[in-house]
Amino acid sequence: MLDRLRRTAEDLGLAFGDRTVIYNSRKAQELGKWAEEKGRGDAFHHAAFHAYFAEGKNIAKMDVLTDLAEAVGLSGEEARRAMEDGRYRAAVDADWNRSRELGVTAVPTFILDGRRLVGAQPYETLEKLLDDNQVARRDGSDTT
Numbered sequence: 469m470l471d472r473l474r475r476t477a478e479d480l481g482l483a484f485g486d487r488t489v490i491y492n493s494r495k496a497q498e499l500g501k502w503a504e505e506k507g508r509g510d511a512f513h514h515a516a517f518h519a520y521f522a523e524g525k526n527i528a529k530m531d532v533l534t535d536l537a538e539a540v541g542l543s544g545e546e547a548r549r550a551m552e553d554g555r556y557r558a559a560v561d562a563d564w565n566r567s568r569e570l571g572v573t574a575v576p577t578f579i580l581d582g583r584r585l586v587g588a589q590p591y592e593t594l595e596k597l598l599d600d601n602q603v604a605r606r607d608g609s610d611t612t
Contacts, residue, residue: 496516496520497556499551580597
């Protein structure tokens with residue numbers, strides 16, 4: 469599985485380091501919810517992805533996550549409080565419950581109008597899924 473991910477990352481020009489340990493991402497998921505609420509969700513998720521997959525950082529550690537929050541322009545002190553008080557625990561639980569309801573067994577999984585794509589996909593495949601379902605681009609341009 470890691471070989472496939474590495475090849476896909478190389479094909480897409482993404483950094484992918486040599487990881488020998490899998491770290492628990494629960495706190496990162498909770499902090500991601502907080503970052504989304506602060507309008508920095510995309511930046512935080514990208515930073516966490518890079519820290520974990522490219523740099524092999526332990527995203528289960530509060531200090532690592534606090535540094536990531538600060539790196540994307542958020543308050544490290546607020547980030548630590550959000551993790552310590554568990555205010556996003558229920559939201560992450562709800563996400564996990566929803567994924568089980570939908571039958572998600574791998575990450576990433578893309579589901580749109582009953583069509584399911586599992587695993588890392590080439591850009592063209594994802595673009596076709598969105599185009600086929602007339603999903604507008606973020607920049608507002610037409611998909612057709």
